[in-house]
Amino acid sequence: MEWLGLAPSQLAWVGALAGAAVVGLYLLRQRRRRVLVPFAPLWARVLEERPSAKLFERLRRLLSLLLQLVLLGLLVVALGDPRPAGASRRGRTTVLLLDASASMSATDLPGGRAAAAREAARRIVRAMGPDDRMLVAQMDAEVTALTPLTDDSTALETAVTAYRPRDTGLDLSRALRFARDVLRGNAHGEVIVVGDGAYPPVAGDVTTDGSALRFVGVGRRGRNLGLTAFSARRYPLDRSRCEAMVELQSWSDRAESVVLTVSVDGAPIERARLRVEPGERVQRVIERLSGGGERLEARIALEDGSRDDLSLDDVAYATLPERRRARVLSVGNGNRYLEAALLLDEYLEVVDATAAQAPAALSRGRFDVVISDGAAVQVPPGVGWISLRPPPDGSPRPVEPGLFSAPAGGAIVFDRVDRRHPVTRFTSDLEEAHIGRVARYRLAPGDRVLGSGSAGPLLVAGERDGGRFVLFTFDVRESDVPLLVSWPVMLINAIDWFSGEDGAFQSSYRTGTAWRMPVPAGEREATVETPSGRRVRVPVMEGRAVFFGTEAGFHRLHSGGSHTLIAGNLGDPDESACAPRATLSVGSTRATAPLPGARGLRREWWVALLAAAALIVVAEWATWHRRVTV
Amino acid sequence: MGWLDWLRPKKKPAASEAELFDEAFQRKLEYLAVASRRLFAGRMRAERRTRIAGSGIEFADHRPYTPGDDLRALDWSVYGRTERLLVKRFEEEEDLTIAIVLDVSASMGFGGRARFDHARRLAAAMAYLSLSNLDRVTMVAVSTKVVRRLPPARGRGQIFKVFEFLRGLEPSGETALSEAGRTLGAELKRRGVAIVVSDLYDPAGFERGINALRYQKFEPMVIHVTDARDADPGARGDVLLVDTETGDGREVTLTPALVARFRDAHTHWRHEVEGFCKARRVAYAQADVEGALEEQVLNLFRRSGLVE
Structure with a gap:
């Protein structure tokens, strides 16, 4: 027998403490209910007639204690999740990595790539064998485990349903290192990556350490034009005016005509038609903009009215520092x-x-x-x-x-x-x-x-x-x-x-990185309000609030009674290049398709243990209320 | 108060002191008096005749003369015929003294006041019937000692004194029925009938109380006030049984089997009481607190030989 839940030493502690509590409560003298009777001598006559009653009462109380200890024992053993010996060694241990990078927001499939990834992940979970265990994690610029290592397919499917892509790039190396750490010591470990496969090359020292690498690709095509950079600055010697720089790139397989619009506080100030060849990168500097506003927004749209496959990088944001007198x-x-x-x-x-x-x-x-x-x-x-x-x-x-x-x-x-x-x-x-x-x-x-x-x-x-x-x-x-x-x-x-208007002012930050934003002198804490309305308290280090940005759009940095506007952009050409790939290779390892688990019934003893405990409770309840063991 | 209230056993609401002997009750008493006359005509009136030589007006028989007899009682005509000195004896009507002994110990107040109120109404009914038959009625309330006493009274109009007497009583203390026998023996010159209205939960034994009346030359009659709830405390499990009168506690695990045994023991005890009374020709009747008062007075009392 082996224990997949709490370790035997932990179970021993839990059992000892809970058992001591039960015995302690048993030893404590019960405060009896007072029942008035009109004539106690009659009761004395009845009680004196049955000499064996006290012995029976003692035995019954002892039986009651034993019953409670048995009940406790069943629950404690169930906590340990006991399995037949070798069950976990026979089964596979899988880390399911769901690609949550920005390219998974592409709409080249009905419902989007994320929906297809969810469906593929559900199929993998349902194909688990009775002795298999799995951990679901989503990977983007960081790795987030959505479940512990478990064989509970309901919990795994719930986690898969909760998975959502974010507006960041992907760090596959970090995700593979995470999977390797989880699988260390497991004989039948495997890493399953579900995503579009549009990943930058993985560093050479990252391996799956003997675990099998599987890959399920999602996505159909990658017609996309994206804004890869957008920044603005005030002129050093004429702070009433500013200039903006926009960079866009095409990953479409044909020449595309796009309309670039730049707005300040929602009002368009620049509109240009551009023709972009496949793979071409276009930079455009817009000079002598009126610097009265705070919010700059650049947006591209295909001239023919159609939409490319990834809309997230069709808009970029920047801010200008407020110019106070x-x-x-x-x-x-x-x-x-x-x-x-x-x-x-x-x-x-x-x-x-x-x-x-x-x-x-x-x-x-x-x-x-x-x-x-x-x-x-x-x-x-x-x-x-x-x-x-x-x-x-x-x-x-x-x-x-x-x-x-x-x-x-x-x-x-x-x-x-x-x-x-x-x-x-x-x-x-x-x-x-x-x-x-x-x-x-x-x-x-x-x-x-x-x-x-x-x-x-x-x-x-x-x-x-x-x-x-x-x-x-x-x-x-x-x-x-x-x-x-x-x-x-x-x-x-x-x-x-x-006044906080230093020359190192950053008009926009890239998602998936740590943003270091200046705060007024003396402040020790700040709060960031994201475009989705989430409020995050962030630390201040060396006069700058540090925040890991995962959303594109305008954020508000609250500190010391005032707030500052912060812009976040995807700005990641690797994500904008969202054309899916059918294969995945890590170093010399080429990923294969996932295999279904072995057929069979899951042997989970804890269910039987809990059922036995419930049965005892029901029997005890019934005998109590039927006045059998009163 | 909760949604399970409908599960709780409903208690008979106790009557307030003012309602205890209200007009309806008084009408019931009048009905009882009429009904009892019709049923027991000529048998229940205060027409107990004693044969006392030289008094009265109705001749009864003769007895031999003994020195010291009143010479006026000599039957000179018999002496003329037979030369034997015989004294004429006459039957004289004598009114009966009825003492009603009411148990006012704490056990009579057990489970609400229903038992005590019922006992008081029974006592009032007995008193009214006796007063209607021109008997002399006295009342004694007893618990650990005689708590209160109503002097002998005669005539139907005295019933309101009886009501006043009964209204002022409260159940408390332990039962000691023998105290009533001693008090009545000491204070009443005339002996008569002593009607005991009690639950008979006497730690010293109900026998002592009844025997005390018998030894004082009273003719005891027992109205045993019973309540079915006494045989089952209702609770189950580990409890502390506390005596209402003494406050003594006893730890008991109430199982269905034990409660059944107690129920049997309680029934056996009631039979014991009844057997004791029959063996000593003591009129005995049980009066359940849930029963109808008038039925108990007319039927139950007749069956038990309490009235004859």
């Missing part, structure tokens, strides 16, 4: 370099103030950014701060005494610049700067040195009181930095970084 308080005694740089961005509303006027200005209105030019100022929490060599009493970081001056005839220069940071992006001439004197600041853990020279940090970025800051450790007037192109770029980069 930032309010900047510039505190200092007048700095023409600074004023000139800020004039370059027309979306800035700059208010000038001296250090004495700054508190009154801050109390009068809300500012997004404070720029302090050598002035002491108390910046409210949550407000971005560009600090140009601040004095000790108004600095984001404590100032150490003394200034480090450049040697006579020489200058301090940027030896190292970290250009991965949004503030230092597009600053290619920063190394050409010459600086006369530098102050030293005591940096805190988490501060990031963006540029440094022989005198120490020259440019630092960090966070304080829920807001970000950028600290110049030198007076720009004691350098030639204002004469560089990098000077206004750094200022505008810093302001964009404060």
Whole structure:
């Protein structure tokens, strides 16, 4: 006999604990029901007449305990799912992998490929032998087990019915590794893949590890044109306008005429007729779009009115960052370099103030950014701060005494610049700067040195009181930095970084990958609302919410009381190439057709055990209510 | 209250104290009085005659003179003829004293007040019949001791005192019928009939109570108030049987077999009571609480020889 359910050691524990509970309850003295009688001496007369009654009662109670223990034993053994010895070794252990990638949404078959896959999977489940076991999993960019390893065909068919394709690509290697792990140690293991077979080549080190590989192909044809890329960006020096790039590809076996439509917030702004040859990839850049909206949508349609086989990739989505007008308080005694740089961005509303006027200005209105030019100022929490060599009493970081001056005839220069940071992006001439004197600041853990020279940090970025800051450790007037192109770029980069509009803005994400989306500073958690209305709480790591996207369309990222629009696209040429294939090969292994299981009756003892337990319960119930074993 | 209420045995609703002897009951009593006269004409009236020498008006017989007899009772005409001194004896009518002993122990209140109310109505009916026949009626309520006593009364108009007496009673305490015999023996100069209305659940034994009346020269009559529910407690399984009067408990597993045995024992005990009474020429009648009162009074009592 072998156990397919709980292990014998687990059964022993369950049996011991439950048995102890039953015996404990048996030993506990029962609180008897009070029954009033008018004349107890008459009862005494009857009870004294039967000396063997107590012995019989004891025996009956003992019998009752034994009955309960037998009942418990039957249930515990049933939990172990006992089988005749060697039953599971004789049977097959199968991992049924259902292709849930985007190409399974193709409509080249009546009801779609998914319906055909479901039907094929049901046939496989129904052909299982009495000793066979199976696990159903769906594979797309990840692998999801829909059942445990079981021989319950009802549970398996329910799982097959619940299977739905998703808007992602397929990672067959991962799915095969999963199946290999499940089947490890099983003599008659097999992997059955049900799908369209339109898969990229599997890495060479992935094998089925001795298990048989079966394949059931679904699909009829693959006439498809798809949008494989769609992105948009604002012009760096004219943020009121933007441009979009669309890429489409044809997998049709003939030349197709398509109409490409680009919309902003639902209003078409571009419409073009394109002729695409078989296998041709067409890229199109749409320039100088009005950047007022947030939602960009590209859509293709066949000009003859017919539909291709996969509609999922006929539409692509992108978003544009919201362009807010930032309010900047510039505190200092007048700095023409600074004023000139800020004039370059027309979306800035700059208010000038001296250090004495700054508190009154801050109390009068809300500012997004404070720029302090050598002035002491108390910046409210949550407000971005560009600090140009601040004095000790108004600095984001404590100032150490003394200034480090450049040697006579020489200058301090940027030896190292970290250009991965949004503030230092597009600053290619920063190394050409010459600086006369530098102050030293005591940096805190988490501060990031963006540029440094022989005198120490020259440019630092960090966070304080829920807001970000950028600290110049030198007076720009004691350098030639204002004469560089990098000077206004750094200022505008810093302001964009404060407001979340960094240059690394991603207008769309690809499904089936981990999306890392920026959230406001200080937030530790975010919620993503998918196009289907599902809400998922996601973690925030290094200032970005991490989410595994599986749906194409516009998502909403909720964080810190505000929300951001996020676009997700299939963007996977391997999925758009949805023409089915009749065979599947993994390495040197070529998949064969699945075989039906051996005929025979399923020998499941747990059913008989439960039936026996039920019979005992019914007998006990009947004898109790018939007052036989009262 | 639940949907299984229809399964529960329906209890006879107990009468309130005001309704206990209502107008309908009083009409029933009047009917009983008329019916009893018709049935037992000349036999039930208070016409018990005692032969007392020298009193009365109706001659009975003679007896020899003994010194100290009233000389006025000598029959001088007999002496003239036979020269024997004989004293004339006359029959004198004497009213009968009927003492009604009502058991008011806790067992009489078992299973609701139906049993106690029935017993009180029986006692009232007996009292009314006796008062109608010009007998002197006294009542004693007894449990552990004599709880209350109604002084001897005569005449039909006294029935309302009887009602008042019965209304104020509550079942409590243990049964001790022998206490009634002792009290009646001590307080009543005249002996007569003592009608015991009780369930006879006396821990000391019902025999002691009846014998106590007999030893006090009373002529006991027993109305045994019975209830079929006493023979079956209804519950099954492991229970604690608690005596209504003493509160003593006993753990028992009630099986159908045990309940059947108890039912037999209960029936046997009732036969025991009946046999005891017959052996001692004590009039005995059973009165089931579910039975009709007037039928019990007229038929059951006649069959049992309680009235003659």
